[in-house]
Amino acid sequence: MKDRPSDIDETVLAATLGAWGIEPVLLTHAPVAFGDHHWVAADAEGRQTFVTVADLAHKPHCGRDAAGAWTGLSRAMNTAAMLESALGEAASVAPLRTGGGGTLLRLTDRYAVSVFPYVDAPAGHFGQVLDPGARRMLVERLTQLHITRAPLATPVHDPALPARGVIEVGLADPQRFRADAGPYAQRCQALLAANCTALHAALGRFDSSTARLTSEASTSPATAAVVTHGEPHPGNVLDPGGRTLLVDWDTVALAPPERDLWLATDAPEDLSRYAELTGHRPDPELLAYYELRWALDDMAAALDIFGARHPDTADTRQAWEGLVDAVTAPADGRR
Numbered sequence: 001m002k003d004r005p006s007d008i009d010e011t012v013l014a015a016t017l018g019a020w021g022i023e024p025v026l027l028t029h030a031p032v033a034f035g036d037h038h039w040v041a042a043d044a045e046g047r048q049t050f051v052t053v054a055d056l057a058h059k060p061h062c063g064r065d066a067a068g069a070w071t072g073l074s075r076a077m078n079t080a081a082m083l084e085s086a087l088g089e090a091a092s093v094a095p096l097r098t099g100g101g102g103t104l105l106r107l108t109d110r111y112a113v114s115v116f117p118y119v120d121a122p123a124g125h126f127g128q129v130l131d132p133g134a135r136r137m138l139v140e141r142l143t144q145l146h147i148t149r150a151p152l153a154t155p156v157h158d159p160a161l162p163a164r165g166v167i168e169v170g171l172a173d174p175q176r177f178r179a180d181a182g183p184y185a186q187r188c189q190a191l192l193a194a195n196c197t198a199l200h201a202a203l204g205r206f207d208s209s210t211a212r213l214t215s216e217a218s219t220s221p222a223t224a225a226v227v228t229h230g231e232p233h234p235g236n237v238l239d240p241g242g243r244t245l246l247v248d249w250d251t252v253a254l255a256p257p258e259r260d261l262w263l264a265t266d267a268p269e270d271l272s273r274y275a276e277l278t279g280h281r282p283d284p285e286l287l288a289y290y291e292l293r294w295a296l297d298d299m300a301a302a303l304d305i306f307g308a309r310h311p312d313t314a315d316t317r318q319a320w321e322g323l324v325d326a327v328t329a330p331a332d333g334r335r
Helices: 010-020 066-087 132-146 164-172 185-216 258-264 268-278 284-306 314-332
Strands: 026-029 037-042 048-055 111-117 226-228 253-255
Touching (some): 010 026, 010 037, 010 048, 010 111, 066 111, 066 132, 132 258, 132 268, 164 185, 185 284, 185 314, 258 268, 284 314
Antiparallel strands (some): 026 037, 037 048, 048 111
């Protein structure tokens, strides 16, 4: 997140890092990504680590509430740490373990802390168009992940939308977005009203595809589950086209490979390369399904923000831009 959170005590956060043997003399807020909060910790000798604070109240893909999200996020971080031994440090940036062997610690009832090696490498950004060489390298990195044996801790991806109710309530009653909630509330009202019919149709398509995926998952080799990253866009890649290190593992889960592939490439030559390496030919319907699911997920997250009191900040501006794209992509039928 770009906004510095006012309800996280950085003194308490610095003390929590002692569980990893880190005694920071400098804790610098890092305004990057969207969803989690980040800092860079530097000790007296200048050694750096990357600190992530997850908001358990807003991790629906990990659990329905803070307690469930703690369990789901713990499993995801443990999975990422165990995958590192199979993938190697040259493929991923995995969470470090505390002296007690954990990968996640509570900061408060709402927030949880994980720590990662600090890697001095250029980062990609969401929406970035990779050149063919970098794109191919990302597909090959995902291939390496997908053929890796799943750790026992690996979460199982649930195709159902965890926050679907937020979308349904918004479509049923756009006027629930009251002007006094904040600067984007009435914009949400107008956006949903203008696209209501198309969005209901998109939800119908999503339900039909979910039913197909659920019924075929246990019988069809085409939907065999592999370890997927969940969000392998360039923003979650360090040094794309070079070392191509995968970061941000809170969405790791067993799922069809298309869950990753749609976000990595739509180039036929890349998908053919994946089929050559794995023996699995990506299913165009599943690629489209996971793209639609992404848009609906983004929509739910943004509507949750704008249905409550909210200010006008860098984060809410980013959420609004994401909401417009999420609403208009299914409505326009764009892949």
